[in-house]
Amino acid sequence: MLFDDKKNVDRLVYGLYALCALLFLADFFYKKKYYISAENFPGFYALYGFFACVVLVLCAKVLRRFLMRDEGFYAPQDTESEDHPDHDLGKESHYD
Structure with a gap:
């Protein structure tokens, strides 16, 4: 993509800075x-x-x-905060 390269993002930001500066300066002339x-x-x-x-x-x-x-304020009973045995999480060894 175009904006995946940091150099292109920097060019865009500097271009916006230049545009803002030009618009600010244009305010003096009308x-x-x-x-x-x-x-x-x-x-x-x-x-x-x-x-x-x-x-x-x-x-x-x-x-x-x-x-x-707090982190658990909205869902204190959420399954993400519970402790699970390793076999529930798919962490058990299959080489027994």
Whole structure:
């Protein structure tokens, strides 16, 4: 596949970085219609999106402390957590 090679993935990521930089720079060269004065600031939407993303990640880290459960919380009686004899797991020797 195309993206199985790390070099191709790196090219894609660098291409996206370049595209973001070009779009950010393009924001300086055209006149915008704005409704609030902050929108007139060059790169406002890029910065707004970046900081919104940072806030989401920080909120998720805080919420993780409240929402995280033990490994066996949802299925304490699950068969994966039970001890099985080796013959049930297919680990017995067939050379007896």
